[in-house]
Amino acid sequence: MNRSPARIPNFEAFGGTPTILVVSPDSELTRALKAELENTDAVTITCVQGGHEAIALLRDQLPAVVICDVTLPDMxxxxLCKLMKLPLISGSDQVPIVLVSGLYRDVLAEHVARKAKAFAFLKLPTDLAIVGRTVELxxxxxxxxxHERQLVNHKGWLQVAxxxxxxxxxxxxxxxxDGWKVERAKTLAELVPGWTNFAPQVVLFGLPARGNFKLPDLQLQQLEEPPTLIAIMQRAEPDRVLELIELGVDDFxxxxxxxxxxxxxxxxxxxxxxxxxxHSQxxxxxxxxxxxxxxxxxxxxxxHEAIxxxxxxxxxxxWNKGAERVYGYAAEEIVGKSVDDHLDPPGFTRKAQNVVRLLQQRGSMTEPEVERRRKSGEVFTVSATYTLLSSPREEVLGFSVIERDVxxxxALENERIKSARLRAITQTxxxxxxxxxxxxGIILGYAQFLEMKLATIDQQDRAALDIIQQQVHKxxxxxxxxKLISDPIVKNYSIEGVTMLDLSKSQLSNEAAN
Amino acid sequence: METLKKKVLVVDDDEVIRDLLINFLKFSGYEGIGAPDGQKALEMVLADAPDMIITDIHMPLMNGFQLLRAVKRLNSETPVIFITGFAHFRRFFSDKTARADGFLEKPFSLESIDGLVKKYL
Structure with missing residues (x-):
């Protein structure tokens, strides 16, 4: 099958190159369209962003073709297509309009385009490659x-085998x-290989009058949009019909x-x-x-967080599973009940409505530590983040809470504080x-020194000096x-400029222990 | 015989301790001289060449360890004895570059001082 139609003589007898008007607010789309149209011979491209701008331009000069995005800011x-087809501006109804859309991609949009008398409807980005071809058409x-399915005056493409x-x-x-484009072949097997590239909408195929007819493998599952299959039969045979239905034939x-x-x-x-x-879409x-x-x-x-x-x-x-785990309430138990009555510890003054008021001012807030109450009555600390929930019309719908049991x-922090306190004590x-x-040392030294110096000291004074020494030893x-309390941390003790060696494992420590 | 007296340098920022030790040393027949910190002590080591040094560890300007290292570098023969209230320094009382010859914990008894001095002089 030869799918490339012959080039027909150029009708641009008026001189100059035809202008193509591109209407789209999407700069990326405009750029893509321009890139595609550059492959098209002898055309000038004008771009506008909105429908009104396009109409204003039409008053001065009619373009040869309009390519128009379905999504425009003003209409x-x-x-725009319908307006152009009204005889408001002389000749505008004669300008072929190619509608393009990345948003509307279904047959309904095609139908609307047909009603609006557009020339073609391109679904982007799938059909981007045929922009140039459509413009030439x-x-x-x-x-x-x-198979030119983008042209909306086609009712559809039909194959007859x-x-x-x-x-x-x-x-x-x-x-x-009735407005269909028809392609003919002798057998179904001739047509099937082409379907992977372009599948028709409808296929009519004849079954021989008698004898076992075997359908070729249709491979319908591999097609993005499989055609509707109609079998033409010489006479109604129930068994045959059932068999064909199983193979994917739609009508007879x-x-x-x-x-x-x-x-x-x-x-x-x-x-x-x-x-x-x-349906598939x-x-x-x-x-x-x-x-x-x-x-x-x-x-x-x-x-893991309570949400x-x-x-x-x-x-x-x-009420999520995390909340069930943290608080001990199952979702059935608490949904619909007051959060204040269930989760606030005794004497907690800030109620849900205060939270809503605060959130209306700030949008969201985080509390690193707030006290909550479990189902068991145990009071514990969570870190909580509150976010206001509001509808697009700014109605307050409530608030969401994400909490983590801290x-x-x-406990770890308390441990750390305790150990810091201990460290301070030992340092002291x-x-x-x-x-x-x-x-x-001074008292002891002087007591001993006196004892030595005063060799002829009397018994009572000597006893007094001995008592001083005894008390010092005590x-x-x-x-x-x-010293023993402070022992474990002294390993880290150092004085400026000197690196201490820990000799605790050496003989010295044994000596010290003795 | 006055000139034959052995010279002992006592280094401590606490004047009372310094005086006690100097007096005791004089009483025991040595010449006791004192310095309030490591830097002054080092000057006196250079000037008076003491035969022995008894030093505290925690002192202003230059601590006992620094003094020990400096002294050992000048003359490794001079015995250096530490006295300190930081009992834990016993574990660390030497490092790789210099090793003290003795260690006394405060409060020390005068007999132990006497013993160490007699041992080295």
């Missing part, structure tokens, strides 16, 4: 082929009158029949095709939404040791005990 592309530089020429001719004539024509019946059958098939196409959208909602649900449900939402008066609306963290002990030992004993 939609369908409306609009400029009458090319003849349209049967039939050995009987007379029958094929009858069908073709009937449906072409039993010969002989009226030509009007062909047209009707093809129209039905078209409807079915449209329905199928819409809806299904894809629903799948996407379900996946997103399931994913979010999973994130919230499995989150819950409240309405503006403080009744719980949503009891373990708090080390210092005290020195400060007391020095005067003790205080020293106490100081030694204090």
């Amino acid at each position: 939609d592309g369908f409306r 609009a400029l009458h530089r090319l003849l349209p082929g049967v 039939c050995v009987d020429d007379t029958l094929a001719h009858t069908i073709t004539t009937a449906v072409e009158v 024509l039993v010969l002989p029949c009226d030509p009007a019946r062909y047209v009707e059958c093809v129209r039905d098939a078209r409807l079915k095709y449209n329905f199928r196409s819409m 809806f299904e894809a959208q629903i799948d996407k939404l379900t996946a997103v909602s399931e994913y979010l649900d999973m994130v919230i449900t499995n989150s 819950f939402t409240c309405d503006p008066v403080g009744n719980v609306r949503l 009891t373990p963290i708090k 002990a080390v210092t005290a040791n020195d400060h007391i030992n020095t005067p003790l 205080i020293k004993g106490i100081m030694n005990k204090l």
Whole structure:
């Protein structure tokens, strides 16, 4: 099958190059369209952003073709198309309009485009590559082929596979009158390989009168938009029909029949095709939404943090597994009940409504430590983040709370404070040791010195000096005990400029222990 | 015989301790001289060449360890004895570059001072 139609003579007899008006607020789309149109010979491109701007331009000069985005800031592309087809501006109804859209991609949009009398409807980005070709078709530089589905004056593209020429001719004539483009072949097997590139909307194929007819492998699952299949049978055979239905055939024509019946059958098939196409698109959208909602649900449900939402008066609306774990209330127990009554520890004064008021001022807030009460009555500390929930119309719907139980963290912190306190105490002990030992040394030293110096000291005075020395040793004993407390941290003690060696494992420590 | 007296340098920022030790040393027949900090002590080591040094560890300007290292670098023969109230320094009373010859914890008894002095002089 030769799909490239012959180039027809150039009609630009008026001189100059034809202008193409691109209407789109999307600069990226404009750039892409321009890039595609650069491959098209001898055209000038003008770009505007909105519908009104486009109409203003039309008053001065009519472009040869208008390419218009469906999504425009001031009016939609369908409306611009309709306005141009009204004889408001002389000649504007003669300008072919190519509607493009990345947003509307279904057969319904195609239908609207057809009603608006657009020349073609391109679904982006799939159809971006044929922009240039469509423009050339609009400029009458090319003849349209049967598979030119972007052109909305095509009702559809039909393939007929039939050995009987007379029958094929009858069908073709009937449906072409109804506005279909028809392609003919002898057998179905000839047509199937082409479907991977361009699938028709409807396929009519004849079955031989008798004998076992084997359908070629249609591979319908691999096609993005499979055609509607109609079998033409010489007579109704229930077994055959069932077999064909299983293979994916949609409808049957039993010969002989009226030509009007062909047209009707093809129209039905078209409807079915449209329905199928819409259905698959809806299904894809629903799948996407379900996946997103399931994913979010999973994130919230499995989150380790307690996540819950409240309405503006403080009744719980949503309660996740984390909240069940932290608070001990199951969702059934608490949803619909007041959050203040269940979670506030005794004497807690800030109520849900105060939270809403605060959130209205700030949007969201975080409390690093706030006391809450579990179902068991135990009061514990959480770190909480509150966010205001409001509708697009700024109505307050309530607030969401994400909380983390910080009891373990708090315990750790207390431990840290305790150990810091202990460190301070031992540090003091080390210092005290020195400060007391020095005067003790002086007292002891002088007592001994006096004892030595006054060799002829009397018994009573000697006893007094001995008592002084004994008492010093007693205080020293106490100081030694204090030393033991401070022992573990002294390893880190150093004085400026000197690196201490820990000799505790050497002989010295044994000596000290003795 | 006055000139034969052995010279002992006592280094401590506490004047009372310094005086006690100097008096005791004089009483025991040595010449006792004193310095309030490591820097002054080092000057006196250079000027008077003491035969022995008894020093505190925690002192202003230059601590006992720094003094020990400086002295050992000048003359490794001179015995250096630490006295300190920081009992824990016993563990650390030497490092790789210099090792003290003795260590006394405050409060020390005069007999132990006497013993150490007799041992080294």
